[in-house]
Amino acid sequence: MKTREELRASLRAIDRKSYPAYKSLAGSWSFGTYTLNIEHVQGDPFAAPSRLSVAVDAKPAGFPSGCYGTPWNRTALEDYLLRRFARQAAHFSHQAKGSGKSGVLAVNCPGQEVLERTSCEVRGGRVTLRFEAGFPANGRTINARELERILFDFIPACVDQSLLYANTPKEELSQVMALAEDRHFIREELEKRGLAAFVADGSVLPRESGASDRPMKGAVPFRAPEPMAVTLELPHRGPLRGMGIRRGITLIAGGGYHGKSTLLKALERGVYDHIAGDGREYVITDSTAVKIRAEDGRKVTGTDVSLFINHLPSGRDTTRFSTLDASGSTSQAANIVEALEAGSRLLLMDEDTSATNFMVRDELMQAVISRDQEPITPFLERAVDLYRRAGVSLILVVGSCGAYFHIADRVIQMDAYHTKDITDTAKAALAGHPAPSLSAPGFSLPEGERSIDLSGTSQMRKNYRGDGFRQERLRVKRFGKTTFTVGDRELDLRYLEQLVDGEQTQALAYMVRYARENLAGLSVKKVVEHLQGRIAAQGLGSISGERDIPPGLALPRVQEIYACFNRY
Numbered sequence: 001m002k003t004r005e006e007l008r009a010s011l012r013a014i015d016r017k018s019y020p021a022y023k024s025l026a027g028s029w030s031f032g033t034y035t036l037n038i039e040h041v042q043g044d045p046f047a048a049p050s051r052l053s054v055a056v057d058a059k060p061a062g063f064p065s066g067c068y069g070t071p072w073n074r075t076a077l078e079d080y081l082l083r084r085f086a087r088q089a090a091h092f093s094h095q096a097k098g099s100g101k102s103g104v105l106a107v108n109c110p111g112q113e114v115l116e117r118t119s120c121e122v123r124g125g126r127v128t129l130r131f132e133a134g135f136p137a138n139g140r141t142i143n144a145r146e147l148e149r150i151l152f153d154f155i156p157a158c159v160d161q162s163l164l165y166a167n168t169p170k171e172e173l174s175q176v177m178a179l180a181e182d183r184h185f186i187r188e189e190l191e192k193r194g195l196a197a198f199v200a201d202g203s204v205l206p207r208e209s210g211a212s213d214r215p216m217k218g219a220v221p222f223r224a225p226e227p228m229a230v231t232l233e234l235p236h237r238g239p240l241r242g243m244g245i246r247r248g249i250t251l252i253a254g255g256g257y258h259g260k261s262t263l264l265k266a267l268e269r270g271v272y273d274h275i276a277g278d279g280r281e282y283v284i285t286d287s288t289a290v291k292i293r294a295e296d297g298r299k300v301t302g303t304d305v306s307l308f309i310n311h312l313p314s315g316r317d318t319t320r321f322s323t324l325d326a327s328g329s330t331s332q333a334a335n336i337v338e339a340l341e342a343g344s345r346l347l348l349m350d351e352d353t354s355a356t357n358f359m360v361r362d363e364l365m366q367a368v369i370s371r372d373q374e375p376i377t378p379f380l381e382r383a384v385d386l387y388r389r390a391g392v393s394l395i396l397v398v399g400s401c402g403a404y405f406h407i408a409d410r411v412i413q414m415d416a417y418h419t420k421d422i423t424d425t426a427k428a429a430l431a432g433h434p435a436p437s438l439s440a441p442g443f444s445l446p447e448g449e450r451s452i453d454l455s456g457t458s459q460m461r462k463n464y465r466g467d468g469f470r471q472e473r474l475r476v477k478r479f480g481k482t483t484f485t486v487g488d489r490e491l492d493l494r495y496l497e498q499l500v501d502g503e504q505t506q507a508l509a510y511m512v513r514y515a516r517e518n519l520a521g522l523s524v525k526k527v528v529e530h531l532q533g534r535i536a537a538q539g540l541g542s543i544s545g546e547r548d549i550p551p552g553l554a555l556p557r558v559q560e561i562y563a564c565f566n567r568y
Contacts, residue, residue, distance in 0.1 A: 004031050008148065015144035022142060024137050033060040034159055036151065041550040045100035051551065054159055058125030062165035068122045069179060075116050076180035077272070078172065082107060082120035083275075085164035087127055092154035096136050096146040103146065104134030105154060108552045111231055112280075113500050114273040116182075118541045127163050130551035158538050177319060179281060180234035184272050185235055185503035186284045193244065195266050196346050196393045198232070199224065199287040200242035202281025205259070205266040206417070207287060220259075220417035227421040228410070240282060243419065246392045247346075247385055248409035253422070259414040260397045261350060264291075268498055271557065286393075289346035290559050293353040294328035295495045299567055301453070306376050306447035308333035308358070319446075328355030329376055330506045334566075336379075337446055341394065341525070342562035347386075350397040354379075360403045361434060381440035382438035385406055390445055406435045446497060449523035453563055454516050459553040473545065474516065476509045478502060484509035486516065496563050502566040503554035508564045510544045510553065515565070517545070 007029045014021040022041045029036045033056060040051040068074040086109045096103035107129070108119045121128045128515040136146035161167055178562040184199055199205075201223050206216040224230075224243035231241045246265075254262045270285030306318045309330060326334060332355050339347065351359065360380045384407050386392040398404055405411065412419060458523075481502040482494040486509055493499060494507070511531050519527050534542055541549030558562075 001028050001030050001035065003151070004029055004036075004130050007036075007151065011144040011148050011151075014142055016155070017142050019043075019135075019137050019140045019142055022147075024052075024256060031156065033164070035550075036155065042101070045098065045102055045135070045137040045140060047101070049101050049104045049106070049134040049547065051130065052133050052155075053128055053130040053548075053551075054163070055064040056127045056159065056163050057091065059518075061125060061127045061163060063127070064165070064538070065124060065125065065166075067173070068125065070184075072180045072184045072273070073177055074122055076114055076175075076176050078111060078117065078122050078277070079114045080176045081122070081127060082110060082117065082129065082166075084174070085120070085131070085158055088158040088162050089131060089154075090156065092150075095154065096149050098134075098136035098143050098146055099139055100137070101134035102136035102143070103150070103189070105150060105158075106504060107131040110554075111501055112274050114275060114457060115270070116502060116540060117503060118249065118539075118549050118553040119551045120540075122333035123538065123539070129163060130549065132551070133194075141301070148550045154480065160169055175276065179276055180273065181210060181282070182234040182236050183284060186232060186282065187287065189232055190286060193230070195244045195245050195394065196250070196289070196539075197245040197270060198230070198242050198282070199245075199263075199266065199270075200240055200282030203266070203281075203283055205262050205283070207265075215277075219279075223419065225412070225421040226418050227423075228412075242282065244412065244563075247391075247409055248387055249393070250395045250403075251404055251408045252395065252397045252411045252412045252414065253399070253416060253426075256399065259400065259417040260354070262417070263412075263414060263419075264350055264395065266349060271498060272500065277562075286346040286382050288342075288344045288559065290342070290344040290563075291348045291350055291497045292332060292335050293350070293356070293495060293497070294355040295326065295331040295335060296328050298324045298326050298334075298495070299324050300330065301335045301566070301568075302450045303334045303337055304564070305330065305333040305337055307337065307382060307446070308379070308442065309375050310377070310442075312375050320450075329358035331355075332358045332379075333376075338566045339559065339563060340390070341446065341450075341558045342528075344396065344559060345391060346393045348395050351399055351401055355385065360401055360436070362403070377440045378403060381437055382443070384439065385443045389443060400411045403436050405430055407438055447523045452515075452522065452524050452527060452568065454520040463489075474513050475515055476506075478509055481505055485510075487515045490527065491564065493560075493564060493567065496560055499556065499560055501554050503552050504556040504560065505552040506550075507540065507543065508556055509560065510550075511561065512564065512568060514543050514545055516519045524562065524565050527565060528558060531561065533559065 028039050035055045037053045042050045067077045086107045089105045093105040095104040119130050136143040203222040204215040204219050206219040208214040208216050228243045230244035234240050254260050266283050267285045268291045269469045270283040271287050271289050274280045301322050302320045303331050304319045305321045308320045360378050383394055411423045413422045480486045483492050515527050538551055541556050544550050
């Protein structure tokens, strides 16, 4: 490995040369306490910035093993270090001057959720942090003096202040570790106590705006209704009171704009850990929970929807149902079945985003159109069996459909963002309202494994370079948080509401490419299991297939990985 002084000499040798001469700097350079890796040099000062990483070995990094000895502590530490480095980099960004993106110094800064990311990895105490730097130029002429400031002044300062335990605020780091351990404790308590979710008193659930995920200032703090209150004795924080939602069927009712969907949204995001100050640090939901909605127009391939849809007029087999353009009811049925295949034990639903004819058929409709003339078995008639026979709980927001009160174990009312338990009131009101059909025959969960068809595209594409055709990797491109392309094929994931970060979408895109190149012919389950095994053994970056690990990947849940391939 070359030394920092050799790097300085190389820089001065290419000063004022044409910009492509920067390519000669690619490689690894020793800076004593850390190694600087220049992994990809931009070809032009106006192109995407160069990709770099720093790797600090365990001894100089100095973090106690207790900070990374468990998966939840390690991810919390990585997230903390990444945010510290991001603040330092923002201070130095653009201080080096030049054309185009000259002087950029940045990392992929996380949002409110704490996710495993390739931007910062801690393995065996060694810290690796990946970032971008805009190599300076005047026009398209190298300005090596300005890059020297970045490499020898700015980056060392970022490393010293953010990646070394000796310079880390110990009390701040201790609080990060305590929060991670307390949250993990709550997740274990959910299982022990038969809870689907926990919302701590004092939580701030409303967000700043539709475009911001930060907590709303002046929002009504959450407080658990007494009948649903539980107190947990956390390892670090001590006693914490909050609302425990028991497994079973729970309804969230109330008038419009009173906070029903806000509570459900917080529960959706409760599958992830959140940073301190987010307001949802102690909103903890069963990690397998899936938000289910109608998804008109989605592609469905080989899914057994017979639990909900049967006896189609066309005679089509609904045990292996496929369509390029699913209706609202069919898509919602497929989403539920596929969530069960992905291991979900909790379904989150909102009446507003559900297909009406899938959710319920009222008494008059049942009298006019008999069961044998209706292919759809309403979800109302399957929900109880899903819980009692398959262990799948439901949290449902209702605003106009009272039929679900008949099967509810618990009814929560949101009243101007205040939470009330109105179970007894709702049950008392049922006396004057005859129950609709609440069960249906033929309950049977899908069996077997569905294959995924990855054929029809070559693993590599041929590209003419002037001296003949060469094989190239399929190109991956992401558009925002919801859409990506692999080669010439596009996938739209806008209705996967628990995808919270564009870097998760980027990771899914790489997973699809990896599967196309290596896993053709396997079932969806086998594809997902292979990807999980590879990530566990070799890290998230291994699914990219790149020599140098891309910085902008975040780990999606297994539920979103299944959902991605199910829509492929």
